Amino acid sequence: MLMPEPATIPDANANAGMLEGDLVRHARHGDLRAYDELVKRYQERIYATIYHMTSNHEDANDLAQESFIKAYSALKSFKGGSSFYTWLYRIAVNKTINFLKQRKNKHHISLDDLDFNAEHDPDLVALVSDKTPQRNVSLGELQKKLNEALLKLSEPHRMVVVLHDVQGVSHEEIADILGCNIGTVRSRLFYARQQLQSYLAEYIKT
Amino acid sequence: MNENNDNFHELKRLLKLKQHEVPPPGYFSNFPGEVISRIRAGEPAGSQDLAEQLRGTSWLESLLRVFQAKPGVIGGVATSLCLLLLIGVVLADRPDQEPVGILASSETTPESTPALAAAVPTSADTSGIAVSTNPVVSLQPVATLFSQQQNPLFQSASFAPAGQ
Numbered sequence: 001m002l003m004p005e006p007a008t009i010p011d012a013n014a015n016a017g018m019l020e021g022d023l024v025r026h027a028r029h030g031d032l033r034a035y036d037e038l039v040k041r042y043q044e045r046i047y048a049t050i051y052h053m054t055s056n057h058e059d060a061n062d063l064a065q066e067s068f069i070k071a072y073s074a075l076k077s078f079k080g081g082s083s084f085y086t087w088l089y090r091i092a093v094n095k096t097i098n099f100l101k102q103r104k105n106k107h108h109i110s111l112d113d114l115d116f117n118a119e120h121d122p123d124l125v126a127l128v129s130d131k132t133p134q135r136n137v138s139l140g141e142l143q144k145k146l147n148e149a150l151l152k153l154s155e156p157h158r159m160v161v162v163l164h165d166v167q168g169v170s171h172e173e174i175a176d177i178l179g180c181n182i183g184t185v186r187s188r189l190f191y192a193r194q195q196l197q198s199y200l201a202e203y204i205k206t
Numbered sequence: 207m208n209e210n211n212d213n214f215h216e217l218k219r220l221l222k223l224k225q226h227e228v229p230p231p232g233y234f235s236n237f238p239g240e241v242i243s244r245i246r247a248g249e250p251a252g253s254q255d256l257a258e259q260l261r262g263t264s265w266l267e268s269l270l271r272v273f274q275a276k277p278g279v280i281g282g283v284a285t286s287l288c289l290l291l292l293i294g295v296v297l298a299d300r301p302d303q304e305p306v307g308i309l310a311s312s313e314t315t316p317e318s319t320p321a322l323a324a325a326v327p328t329s330a331d332t333s334g335i336a337v338s339t340n341p342v343v344s345l346q347p348v349a350t351l352f353s354q355q356q357n358p359l360f361q362s363a364s365f366a367p368a369g370q
Binding site: 032035036039040043044047051052057061064065068069072111112113114115117118121123124126127139142143146161162166193196197200203204 | 213214216217218237238240242249
């Protein structure tokens with residue numbers, strides 16, 4: 001008597017070591033496990049970029065999910081001219097900017113908590129020490145003031161600060177993501193920093 | 207415009223604070239599962255363009271989707287249809303009016319315009335001519351094959367041999 005073969009359980013980690021290009025190719029043919037791996041790889045960066053632009057966890061969650069869903073549905077149109085990561089970033093950035101334009105200036109701040117390491121970061125410790133112009137300021141208050149100052153910037157200026165100074169993306173990559181030249185990225189960054197510095201003058205020592 | 211400008215050193219230190227902002231614990235463990243389940247459910251990616259939403263669906267589905275998304279649109283369409291229906295009912299109830307002729311509505315009369323006077327017969331001239339509301343009166347006598355009045359242009363046929 002023939003016994004039925006046991007159902008094979010797909011190994012969730014089988015895709016973990018695959019190259020990005022292979023994962024994209026599999027995902028394009030409808031392999032959701034491959035796409036799941038792509039989501040795992042880039043979720044933190046995509047979420048963080050959107051969160052730093054919106055200063056709102058719920059909005060960032062929605063927009064990040066929608067960006068990944070949109071990317072999956074548009075995978076067939078992905079020609080591979082740039083990396084999947086840059087292409088995905090572009091989708092997330094466009095979605096976020098469209099969302100912020102619709103919301104206009106009605107900002108509702110819903111900040112994520114600071115991690116444990118923040119209190120031990122030497123740069124931040126120095127900022128809240130008695131050397132700063134504003135003494136006895138807590139990290140929580142500093143976080144709120146910083147987010148409010150960022151929200152005062154226009155979206156293109158905020159985007160370059162978030163991508164470069166917070167996320168550490170290079171000028172070249174930012175230019176590729178935003179579809180502008182490097183000179184524009186540099187000038188936006190300079191202007192945005194000037195603006196931020198004036199908004200936060202009482203919290204930073206110049 | 208040097209990016210390493212020392213003037214921004216303190217600002218960059220302050221911006222490091224953003225890197226310490228983290229979502230609730232376990233957030234990134236659940237995130238991929240939520241994305242994949244939404245993809246499996248076939249959900250559209252939020253605020254897609256209308257053109258993207260309409261692509262690949264029948265026109266009726268597209269129309270219904272537009273109405274679902276915008277209740278104001280279906281309200282406007284319904285109001286317009288009601289107005290059209292109302293106008294139709296009102297027009298249907300009105301009694302027929304005498305058509306106002308083009309000549310009557312204008313200041314020009316056949317008498318005042320020689321060209322028209324020649325083209326349009328006066329009331330005196332129309333005494334024998336049938337108009338649409340009058341009985342038809344023929345000006346020509348009706349010639350029938352069997353009537354007594356023979357047409358001079360033809361003769362009755364004779365089957366008798368010639369010479370008789």
